[in-house]
Each structure stands twice: as structure tokens, then as C-alpha cells.
Amino acid sequence: MSINRIPVHFSDRRRRAIDQFVRRAVTACGVGILLLMLLLFFWLIWVVLPLFSAPGMHQTVNLQLWDKAPALALGSDGQLGWRISRNEARFIPLDGQPAGEALALSGQPDAAVNSSNSSSVLLNVQGGLLLLQPLIHHQHGEWYFPLGDRPLRLPQGAVSQMALTSLNASQWRIAAQTPAGISILTLADQKTVSQILLPQQQAEQLLLSPDGQLLYATVGRLLYVWQISADGAQLRETQTLAQPAQSLHMLAGGRTLLVQDRRGVHQWFAVTGDRGPRLQPIHTFAHSHAVQGIVPEPQRRVFATFTAQGEVALFASKQPGPILHRQLAPGIEALAFSPRGDRLIVERAGAWQQFTLDNPWPDFTWRNLWQKIWYENYPQPDWVWQSTAAGDSYQAKFSLVPMVIGTLKAAVLALLFATPLALAAAMYTAWFMSPALRRWVKPGIEMMGALPSVVIGLIAGVWLAPHISSALAGVLVLPLVLAATLLLCGVFSARLPASLRRPGIEVILLLPVLLVVTLLTLWLSTQLWPHAGEQLVHYEQRNLLVAALAMGFALVPLIFTLAEDALFSVPGALGQGSLALGATPWQTLTRVVLPGASAGIFAALMIGFGRAVGETMIVLMATGNTPVSEGGLFAGLRALSANIAIEMPEAAAGSAHYRILFLSALVLLIFTLLINTLAELIRQRLRQRYSQHEGQG
Template identity: 60%
Template structure:
């Protein structure tokens, strides 16, 4: 009689504790990873959001004035602690913006004065002559400096219009216009005054470019531009305008000329042509028209209009509409920006009002990042990335389009190079190769993935780039020659007798025949063809290209990145193919299908989810690759250009320029925006890839169950 088995109740408390602990640790680690990604995303947004915040204007203080004469020139120091003003009678004074104290007034001229300003220099014209003064804030108490002496200089007593430009340290240009002529003076301390004249009637306004090379004169509806040379004034061009401008103004750097009339304010600057640079109308600012006050910042291309009713409008040269609109108290007589553009000083009858202006990045907007912008001296609107320059008059150009285009170009071509090689190698290794050989080949290819990308980039930039330049024709012909050789070998193998085909091609032996053939084809394309090319033509294909050839280009980066992607895609795709249940393939073969038919119609559909995941992971790696594109391309941020031209990607741009970006600057935050765009793009691609992979897996599972 057999005993009745008694079920054993397995209850190992230690094992259960370890299982619970492991489960919780894994869950905690997963949640921690998600939290880190979320914090990274929030931090990037926190750094980027201030770029798109609207400018603000807020009142700081009100300062009483002890006299009622309106100011003809006014301003303040960079720290916004002192303000200065000069009235129409030549009385100059400093007033504290912090504690209401003041410095005793100084009479700079007697009688009625006309004023021209250039940043921190003020030129006064009175009946006695010309006087140049500068407010000096280098000491505890501000004072007035007289760079050319405190005695009035000679000038044209009949002149009614004056202009001033400081062209260098201790060098000034002054232009005066009378009813019949324009006179230009060169002033320099302790040196004789140089002057020359040109006959021009009825000039209502004059302006000198900051570099002292151009003089603009407005006479009714005629605008004339003269070149200033050592020998005098040479008329460069003349424009007859449909409507007479009421005011001219220059933005920082002097490259942009503003023309304000009753209906609009238009921007003009020089564009190169076959006959030299010429002034062109570029854009009209929406909701902008001439007002009694037209202010411009000293170091940025920002201007504002202000009328006596207190309607304040702020504009930036790269934005067509109003940046900030604010209603101030009425009764405005005069106003001035702070030197850094972070303050505004407004004068009314008997008082000043000091405002804090927050507009840190006027040149950056969502439109400028993604649309074409017409920059100064460019022939047309374009996508431009140019973030640094040597002088303060530079206007940053922060278009992300060149980097996005370069990223997609490099990643797409790298995938185009890597996908056929990796998938073909995966299919052959998993399905056709002999198991003994597979045990050697698969680890060898996977070991290629251990090569650091910086090593691959170094090899590509220093060795591959010059080699490819000498063998460009052979490299372009090489893929076609390899494909033709493989097809020819396949055709020949089908013509062989059954006995020889079984002996040569069964059990993976065909690789020992294909390898010498492919090596011979490679040798012919990369050595024999370039040698014949130099012997016959005397010049390589790269040297004969009409569009030019950059040695480090998109082709080099794509080949190097493709080489780095092959091990990753191969490993994942080969595992997916090898993981398909063997019963499916054996059943197909048993029904009479060939190995190729079984692979393409049974195995590959079963492994499609894994293959697609491998491609998407490889594409994500290509999108984020930095060192290879950094070292193997010319890092040229352009949208045009073909296979043999340079590119710059988002990741490479961040790596190049982040060390040079000042913390908190607009450049710094735009680079963080680049990283955010790269992160969002990667998340979107991976999310879509996961959705497609799940659909493919679900579809295959349903077909398998139905089968």
C-alpha cells in the first residue's frame, strides 16, 4: 500500500524577507531614476523660462528739481546713483537718485544753447562757440570734465544743426549745418582743429556714425550719405523718400539708422552690392510712429518712444512689434535710459522720476530662435548662430535651426550607414552562421561597442578625414561595388552544381569565400581607383568639386557615428532574432519554405518589436552623440550644405560654447534651451518608439495565438 503524500509547506522567512527587500529596493531605484529625470527637466525649464519673460517697468523714486528750465540733455551713471541734466540756458547740475542731495550747479555756457550727445560726451553750441563736456562719476562726488578745455572752440556762428561722434579715445568729430553748407571738424586735445566743408542747402538733421566713417544728412525728403575721409566728404548715395522723416536716430554700434515719420518708424542699414555698401530699408516696426521723445540705449539695439501724455513703448531691433507698453504719468518733458538699459529717468515740470527697467535679453525671443531674422549687413533674412564677438556693439545671433538641422542630418545619415550593416550582420549571425563561428563573431562585434566615442572621433578627424579626401570617388563607389559583388556571388552560387554548393555554402562556410571577395573589392575601390584617378585626371574628385570640399564634413561624421552605432544595433537586433521560438522556424522549414523565406516571413515579423527598439535606441544614441561630431566635422552652424560640408549639432554646440558662456547670460540660457530641446526630442522619440514596439508585440502575440 502506497503512502499518501503530504504536501510540504515551504516557509522560509529569510527568503521572504530578501524577496520583499529586493522588490522594494528595485522599486525605490526606479522611482529615484524617474525623480532625477523629472528634477533635471524642471531645472532646465527653470533656467530657460526667464528668457521669455516680459520686460517690466517699475517706479523707484521721485526727485524734486529746484528750477523750471527744461533739460536739453540728461542722463545717469551706470550704478543709477546720480543723474545729470543740462538745461537750455547752459546750466548743468548733478542730482542724487538715492538721497535727494545735489552738487552745486555749473554754468557751461551763456545764453541759448544747442546740444548734441554721444554716450557720455555732450557738445554745447552757444554764441561763444562749441564746448565739449563729460560727466565724470569716478570719484565720490561727480564732476564735469572738459576734454578739450573749458574755453569755447570756434565754429560756424550761423549753424543751427550739430552732430557729435567720439571716434576714438580723445578724438571727436563734430558736424555743423547752416542754411547753405555742412562743416566737419576734427577735435583732439593739444592739436590744431581740422575742418572741411561741403555745400548742401536746408539740412534739418545731421548724424555721424560712431566709427567716424559716414555722415548722414536729412534735407526735407532727401537723405544723403557721405563718406568721411582725410581729404573731406564724398557723397556715397542719396535717397529720395516718399514721406519726409521727422526724426533720425542711430542704434548702438551705428549700423542701424532709424527713420521716424508720422505713421511709422523704419530700420535701415547697409547691404553689400556690386558697387559697394548701400543703405536699404529693412523693416517697419508695428505700432511705432514719431513721438516728441525717441530714446535709444547706449550699448544695445533697443529704443523707445515717449510722448507728453506718458505713453511709453519699448522696441528691439530684432522684433517687429512693441516689446513693452506702459502708461506713465502725463507731463513728460524729457527722458533718458541708464547706460546699461536697466533704468529710465523721466523729467516732468519741477521733478524727476526714476524707474527700474527689466529687459535683460531684448534680442532673444521664441520667433528669433526658430524663424529667419534679417541681421545687420546680411543680404537677406537667414538662420544664423553667432554667439561671440570682440566688441560691445555686437548683437548676438541665436538661431537654433542650424543645430537642429545638423543634428538630424548627422543622426539620419549615421543611421543610414549603420542600419543595413547592423541588421544584415544580425540576420546572418542569428540565422545562417554556424554556431561555433557565432560564438566568436558575436562577442567580437559587441566588443567594438566598448570603444570610447572620443577615440572614434579622434581617428575620424585625424586619420579618416585626410584619407577620404584623397579617395573620395572610391569611397562613394564602395557601397555600390560591395552590393554588386554580393549579388554576383549569390548568382554564381545558384549556378554551381548541388554537390559544390552543399560543400561550400552549408553550415556557414560561405563566409570564408565572401571575405576575400569583399576585401578585393574594397582594395580596388580604395586603392586602385584613386591611383587610376590621379594618373588619368591628375586631380582627385575632392579637388575638382565646384562647391568646395571641407576635409571634416558630414560624411566623415556619419561614417564614424555609424561605426559606433553598429555594435549597439547589432547586439539588440541579433538577440531579438535569436529569441524567436525555434518551433516557428522549424515549422516553416518543415512546410517546405526556404531559409530565406522563413527568415523574412516568419522570424523577422516575430522579432520586429525588438528590431524596432534596437533602431530607436541607436537613433537616440546618434541624436545625443557629442565627441564624434565635435571632432569629425567642421562645427559650422549652417542649414545649407551637402554631404561634403560641415555641420554642428545641438550636443556639440553645448559642449563647445558652455565653458565660454557667462553664467546667467542670454547665451548661457540659450545653451540650456538647446539641452532642453535635445532632451524633449529624445523623450518624444523614445515614447513613440515604445508605443510602436508595444503595438508590434501585441500584433505578433495575437497572430501567434491564432496560429
């Protein structure tokens, strides 16, 4: 008797070498992937970290002044400073070079006010008005008198208080307090274009908005707001202050009014109500009491304060307290910002000190990302994302809460839609379907996962959204109708002939029935309630429902494949033993197979949730991309990933907008890592638990 043997050429040394090589290659690839993830993580942190750096202030230049008289007005373009006192007007180089010749002023002005952009200075020369402009070209300064070099005398009498704003390069609006009342003049080309007189008005403080349409005046504790138009001035509102105002200032953009009194600096801006826009107190800046002077930045909503003891502080409109505080030598008399707010001139008796300011993102804090902020013209504090607008004075709003809420809503609803379908398909395919039919169905479902998400998003946005709008009622009741149909089919299936109850045949019979019921339900909804979506007040065609259906369709193949593999990984002896003991196939599935596969099924759901959180193209094309935190099933939304894809091409490199988008990517990465880590811990716990049960069995 001969035994057939298959010749095997086997080498232990060669096998060990191959195994060792493969082991090292796999280990190197795994370590490389971990290092790549760490590199990506630290690179995102490196881009984002400057957002959280504290503002800085460093002295660069110390200059002695020829004129010892206190300054009435001063300013700077960063390279060349200018100063106006009662005696002279002079340009002063900030690099230590000798100053040029001074412009002697006749009449000795008593007071001065700057325009909102510091391009013009209005002097009060013994009750008359003299407009002076410092013009700087290539570190060379020149003084210009737009309305002539002689003071303008008003027929209403001598001026005691005044305010100035530049309407354009050649037109100015002036408000002047005279014995006869407040005179509002519009001047251009050394001519008076219009003049408005508010009689019997004796104001202690005057302030014009940058566009010249509003005049703020204080009398004691009363704050008057006048609306100025071509037809005249109309009193818009009167507000009662807690204490008499010491000074009024307007931040860049002309929306925020700063009112200084003995308690501190208070922020006011208009909120639109039933009677139109009305000023409303927003908050009082912390640590702003005992302030001697306030100087706003020309281009940003930032202002500086100083005290007699030499304390200098920087404030931003969206921050509750100072963002920078420095103790300097006592005796500060005036401050001046450069146009971009990167330099600050401090004047004290006979000397200038220039400081460089490292304050690129004054409005940004971690609080602004997650807490409600009361923005200008908004009726109440809210989470708002609105990074750009047409106006140069726009106040950017960077709250990540609307995108986080939109991401979670879309992911959770998509998972709720995909989970029942995917798990039911996996259980039926793995346990009840005939092997011949399974060989066709399983690859077919997995092929759905090969569809690009951009194609699914395009179909959802262009085709699915309009059809859902026209058949909304049918879409909402369809899950209940299909569930009822399945129950009825289960009841009547027992009455079918034995030849039609074989495994696989019921699917061929059931699918046409479900298709007919679906089409009939949608058709009836269009007949009974046509255009239901268009008739709803708060319905948006691209909304959460459309995104959830489209994204759920994309999640079904992933969850199905992983769950079906988990069910098949359960040892067959467990199921066979259960059936041998008299359990039905359904009892065996629910009480034996599903608990054994629970770890793999949970991992499938978590991987699907992670895929939904990071999905970009579907939510980009099917949601309307509305960054709002409110809204239900029929409202639009914006996800973090879609927000990055939309706004990254528009963000200037190195800007706050640019870095906050990278911060969004970092938040998305950390969230995904936490979800996956938690899922792995729970999966290991479930696997350990049920493996112990199996060992005891």
C-alpha cells in the same frame, strides 16, 4: 528499485522575504530613476525660464528740480544724474541727497546733442559750438570743457544743425550745418585737426556714426550718406524716404539707423551688394507712430520712445514691436538711460522720476530661436548661430535651427549607414551562421561597442577625413560595387564544391573577396580622380559624410545586438514549422521570423537613433562644427550636443548665452523622450499585432 533524490533545503518564508526585498529594491530604484529624470527636467526648466520672463519697470525715486527750464541734455551713471538746460548744468544725486552747486552757462544754449556713448555734449550757443563733458568719479561730478569754455565760432557762419561723436578719449568729430554748407571738423586738444566743407548742402537732420566714418543728412525726403576719410568726404549713396524724417538716431554698434517720421520708427542698415554697402529699409516697428522722442541705450540695441500722452515703450532691434509698454502721467519732456540700461530717468515739468528696468535679455524671444531673422549686414533673413565675436558691440545671434538641422542630418545619415549592415549581420548571425562561428563573431561585433566615442571621433577626424578627401569617388561608388560583388558571389556560390558550401565556410571565402574589391575600388579612384574632395568647390574635409560613417560605425554594435536578440526571441517552433511545411530558410526568415521580431528590431533602430541624436564626441571631432543650415553631404555641420560641449565653458553663468545652451539641452532631452515614447508605443502595437497572429496560428 531506489530513486536518487537531490536533497533540497527549501523555506517558503525565506523565499517570500527575499522576493519581497528584491521587488521593493527594484521598485525603489525605478522610482528613483524617474525622480532623478524629473529633477533634471525641472532643473533645466528653472534655468531656462528667466529667458521668457517679460521686462519690468518700477518707479524708485521722485525728485524735484530747482531749474524749471526744459532740459537740453541729460544722463545718468545709475547713481548720479546730470542735466543741462539753457540756464545751468547740474549733477543731481539719485538717492534723494541734496544736489551740488550748478554750473552757470553764459550765452544760453539753444540746442544740444549727445555723443553715441553720452560721454560728451555739444551745445549750440548762439551759433557757436561748446563741448561739455560730465565726469563722474565715485558719485562726485565735475564739468569739463575739452575745447575751452568759450564757444567755437566757425568762419562759415552760425550753426543751425549739428552732430557729435567721440573718436577716442581726447578726439571728437563734429558735423555742423552753416549757411555755407556742412562743415565736418575733427578736434583734439583744443585744436582743429582737419576740416571738410560740403558746400551747397543744407540738411534738416545730421547724424554721425559712432566711429565718425559716416555722416547721415536729410533734405526733405532724401537721405544722403557721406563716407568720411582722411582725404575728404565722398557721397556714398542717396536714399528716398517715404516721408520726410523727423529725427535720426543710431543704435549701439553703429550699424542700425533709426528714421522717425509720422508713420513711425523705421530700421535701416547697410547690406553689401554689387556696388558695395547700401542702406536698406528692414522693417517698421509696430506701435511706434505718434512718437514725440526717441532715446537709444548706450550699450545695447534698445531704444525708448515717449509720447505727449505719457506713453513710454521699449523696443529692441530684433523685435517687431515694443517689448515693454507703460502708461505714465502726461507731460514727459525727456528720457535718459543709465549706461547698462537698467535704469531710466523720466523728466517732466520741474521733476525727475527714476525707474528700474528689468530687461536683461531684450533681444531674446522664442521667435528668434526658430524663425529667420534679418541681422545687421546680412543680405537677407536667415537662421544664424554666432554667439560671440571680438567686438564689444557685437550683436549675438541665437538660432537653434542650424544645430537642430545638423543633429538630424548626422543622425539620419548615420542610421542609414548602420541599419543595413547591422540588420544584415544580425539576420545572418542568428539564422544562417553555424553556432561555432557565431560564438566568435557575436562577441567580436559587440566588442566594437566598447570603443570610446572619443577614440572613434579622433580616428575619423585625423585619419579618415583626409583619406576620404583623396579617395572620394571610390567611397561614393563603393556601396554599389560591394552590392554587385555580393550578387555575383551569390551566383557563383552554387558552383562551389559541396565541401565549401557548408555554413560558416562561405564567410571565410567572402570576406577576402570583399576586402580586395574594396581596396581595388579605392585605389582606382585615387588613380582616375586624385584628390577629388580638394577639387570640389564646396567640399570641407570634415563634413557630414565623415561624421555619418564614423557615427554609423559606432551604432552598428548597438543595433546588431538588440536586433539579433529580437530574432532569437522568436519561438523556434515557428521557424521549424515553416521549414517543415517546405519553406526555404530565406522564406522562413523574411515571412515568419522577421515579422515576429519586428517590435524588437524597431526598438533597436529607435534606440540607435536616440544614441545618434545625443552623440557628442564624434560629431564634435569629425564635422568641422560649422553652425549652418545649408549644405549637403560634403558640408560641415554642428549638432546640439556638440554645441553645448563647445560653448558651455565660454558662457558666462546667468547670461543669455548660458541659459540658451541649457535650453538646447532641454530641447535635446524633450526630443529624445518623445522619440523613445513614440518608439515604445509603436513597439507595443507591433508586439500586440503579431502576438495575436501567432495565437491565431
